[in-house]
Amino acid sequence: MSIQTVVSPQDTNPNVRFLEEVSLHTAGVSRLEMCIQCGTCGGSCPSAADMDHTPRMLFAMVRAGMRTEALSSNTPWICVSCYHCVVRCPQEVHIADVMYTLKSMAIKNKLYKDATAPDFSQTFVEMVENYGRSYEFGLATRHYLKHFPLRLPNMAPMGLGMLTKKRMDLRPKKIKGIDQLQAILERAKEVEAVS
Amino acid sequence: MNEYLFYPGCSMESNAIAYSESLKAISKPLELVLKEIDDWNCCGATEYVGISLTPAYALITRNLALASRQAKDSHTVVAPCSACYLNLAKADYYMRESPRLNQNVNTALAAGGLSYRPGSLEIRHLLDVIINDIGLAEIKKHVVRPLSGLRVAPYLGCMVPRPDYDQRWSDAEHPTELDRLLKALGAEVIDYPLKTHCCGGHMTQISPSTAFELIRRLISSADQYHADLMVTLCPMCQMNLDAYQNETNKHFGTHYHMPILFFTQLIGLAFGLDASELGIGRELVSARAALSKIGVEPPPEEPKPPRRRKEKTTGLPMPQMPAEEEVV
Numbered sequence: 316m317s318i319q320t321v322v323s324p325q326d327t328n329p330n331v332r333f334l335e336e337v338s339l340h341t342a343g344v345s346r347l348e349m350c351i352q353c354g355t356c357g358g359s360c361p362s363a364a365d366m367d368h369t370p371r372m373l374f375a376m377v378r379a380g381m382r383t384e385a386l387s388s389n390t391p392w393i394c395v396s397c398y399h400c401v402v403r404c405p406q407e408v409h410i411a412d413v414m415y416t417l418k419s420m421a422i423k424n425k426l427y428k429d430a431t432a433p434d435f436s437q438t439f440v441e442m443v444e445n446y447g448r449s450y451e452f453g454l455a456t457r458h459y460l461k462h463f464p465l466r467l468p469n470m471a472p473m474g475l476g477m478l479t480k481k482r483m484d485l486r487p488k489k490i491k492g493i494d495q496l497q498a499i500l501e502r503a504k505e506v507e508a509v510s
Numbered sequence: 511m512n513e514y515l516f517y518p519g520c521s522m523e524s525n526a527i528a529y530s531e532s533l534k535a536i537s538k539p540l541e542l543v544l545k546e547i548d549d550w551n552c553c554g555a556t557e558y559v560g561i562s563l564t565p566a567y568a569l570i571t572r573n574l575a576l577a578s579r580q581a582k583d584s585h586t587v588v589a590p591c592s593a594c595y596l597n598l599a600k601a602d603y604y605m606r607e608s609p610r611l612n613q614n615v616n617t618a619l620a621a622g623g624l625s626y627r628p629g630s631l632e633i634r635h636l637l638d639v640i641i642n643d644i645g646l647a648e649i650k651k652h653v654v655r656p657l658s659g660l661r662v663a664p665y666l667g668c669m670v671p672r673p674d675y676d677q678r679w680s681d682a683e684h685p686t687e688l689d690r691l692l693k694a695l696g697a698e699v700i701d702y703p704l705k706t707h708c709c710g711g712h713m714t715q716i717s718p719s720t721a722f723e724l725i726r727r728l729i730s731s732a733d734q735y736h737a738d739l740m741v742t743l744c745p746m747c748q749m750n751l752d753a754y755q756n757e758t759n760k761h762f763g764t765h766y767h768m769p770i771l772f773f774t775q776l777i778g779l780a781f782g783l784d785a786s787e788l789g790i791g792r793e794l795v796s797a798r799a800a801l802s803k804i805g806v807e808p809p810p811e812e813p814k815p816p817r818r819r820k821e822k823t824t825g826l827p828m829p830q831m832p833a834e835e836e837v838v
Contacts, residue, residue, distance in 0.1 A: 340563055342611055343604035361708050361727075365720045393717060395724070396556050397708035398672035402682040411673075418560035432716045439557040443569070447551040449520040458715055466718070469760065473753050473794065480792045482525045491549045495622035496572060503568035503618035510564070510614060 330380035337377055339510075341409065341416045349406040350374045356400035356410055366390040370400060370410055373417075386426040391417040392433075431462045444500060447490030452483050512643050515577045515587045515631075516544035519594035519745070520552050525753075526745030528789025529590060532774040533636070535787045539652050540644055544588060547577045553597040556712060567611060568618035570601040575624035578631055590636040592669035592744035599633040603675040635670050637743050637773065638678055641687050646694040654782040656696025660804050662776070663702040663737040664688040665728065667747040671706050682706075688773060692741060695780035700735040704728050709750040722761045725750055729758070729768045738800040739769040741776055748772060748793075755795050769797035779806055 326332075338345040350371070357369030367388045368376065376385040391414040400410045418436075421427045435458055442450040455474070459467055477483040490496065522530040537544065550573050558566035577587050589595040605612040605628035616625050640649070666688055671679045679685045683706050692699045707728060710721030728751060732740050742748050752770040759766055770793060778788040779801070786809040790797060798808050 342559075342563060342567065342600070343607045361724055362713070362720050365717060391560075393713075393720060395668075395708045395711045395713055395720075397668040397711075399668070399683075399708075401673050412559075415556075415559040416563070419562055422561060435712065435715050436557040436560050439555065440561055443552045443554060443558065449552045449555065451520075451524055455715075463718070469757055473756060476794045477525065477753060480794065482527055482792060484524055488523065490551050492551075492622070495624075496551055496569075499568050499572055499618050499622040499624070500565050502621035503565040503615070504562065506614045506617050507562050507564040510610075 328380070330382045333380045333382045333385070334378050337413065337416050337420070340420065341412050343409060343412065345413050345416070346406060346408045347374060347377065347413055350378070350408050351406055353405060355403050355405065356408075359399040359403050360394075361397060361399070362393050362395050366393045370394075370414075374408070374413075377417075383426060386417060386421040386424055387428055388417075389428060390414070391421070392427065392429070434458070434461065442487065444497065445489075445493075446487045447493050447496050448488045450484075450487040452485055453487060511541045511543060512639065513543040513545065513584045514639065515581060515584055516546045517550055517553075517573055517577070517587055517589045517594060517598060518546060519589060519591040521591055521745030521749075525749050526591070526772070528792040529745060529748070529772040529774060531787065531789035532772055532778045533590060535783050536774055536777050536781060539781055540640070540648070542640075542644065545580070545584075547573060547587070548580060550576065553594045555593050555597075563611075564614045564618060567601050567604070567615045570597045571605070571615050571619060571626050572622065572624060574598060574602065574631055574633075575619055575626040578626060579624075581631065585630065586632040586634055586639070588634055588636055588639055590743070591746070592635070592667055593746060595633065595635045596669040599675055602628050602631065602633055634678065635743070637666075637670070637687060637691070640777075641691055646690060649691070649777070650694050653695060653780045655780055655804065655806075657692075657776060657780050657804050658696050659698065660800065661698045661700060661736055661738045662692055663700050663732040663735060663740045664692055664705055665702065665732075665740045665742045665747060665751075665770075666706050667742065667744045668706060668708050668711075670743060688741065688743065691773065692776065695776055697776065697780075700732075700737055702732065702735065702737070704731045709744075709747040710754075711746060711750075714750055714754050718757075719761070721750065721754065722758045725754055725758045726762055726764070729755065729766045730764070732768055733766055737768070738803060739771055739797055741771055741773050743773050752794050767795060769793055769795050769800050771797055779804065785809060 338347055354371045357363050357371050363369055368390050373390050394414040396411050398411055422433050427433050554566050554569045619625050671685045672682050689699050708724050710724040713721035748770050775788045785806055791809045
């Protein structure tokens, strides 16, 4: 859209095109270039207090080509996907989806500062790729042992409660078409790699 | 008779089994026929989209492809879980909006002999079909035990009313659907200001203090309104508010006791169904005291396992000075 007119095609600095890159890897149309820096997003955010940058600030950084700073911000990882900012944004920027894009780019470039959230996502996805279903017990034990061993004593009564109330399976469930699913995901990864 | 394709989602078979049981129990009187999508897979929650775009959407869309193959009389997919509902709706919407995403996802699906044409299915949340297709008038006909005197906080969480791609809800921040349903059941419904605020989602696993603060806000607000219990329509919300309530209390030094039930459980109670049939008693924060207000006796609590070790009244043995009378 308007980006081509702003950025000269001769400019070889890849960071100049960071905004385009983020938009390209976002589902649907990101509308990120429409941001007017009003701050409605940060003001609506329930977890902004724990963020390195408010969403508004982060988007300004993306547009300014501050690739490393933007991708190492904890902001996308603290976003709780509540979509409050999304429905309030006067420019209808797809904020939550842009946060997902920034997470995936941070993982790809290994730029995240704290591995807790990326590890959690990756362990979750690994279970889904293996079984076709989420596997809470496996996920929770692996994640807690690695990242929150000190929380385990506090968590034990809860885990026991979930087990005795039959709300947690000890063994994973596998779908019948796991081979089909894995073939789909394999192809999807190939498509993603070239796009 | 109302017939739909049904995408249960992983939680319905594990942490939200009470949701599943109560839904099954009320389906009969409501003549709600839910045809489960054969061999459905996980929707990826909010995790896969944060790792890789095309695989995440391919994972979601495999379910839609299977559903459209199975679709005969109904082309509506119903999901009871907020995250599943949003993921399915989102994939359908963005594939309509972006030809590139549509092409990429279908290229991936082809590797499994599947395809999906966006827009060919309608994706709706369970509460939506119960309120808008079955209707409150029909629901009222089945109420034999009105929930009179029970003060409830209607809690929808984020992902059902927002972002609402297909304008199915009355408002993105203060929708009234759940309030109206609970009023039809005879409950005293508080005007809960945080009804669509966040429960913390996966933050309990990533940044516990962030999550505990969000949980505290929700529970303390419901408590200030003297709610007997909170009613939810999402497995994740129920799990966070119920299973992490104890840890949240410890974190802040508070003593909240706020039972969290699914709306399907309250429908069942108002229909006069048995508490055990509705999965009541599976909540970690007991709803026993709250439900006694409407004369419901939940199944007895299972006895606690005996403690293995006796707690010592003293600490470790320490060298001590002998008492004076022992000194000769």
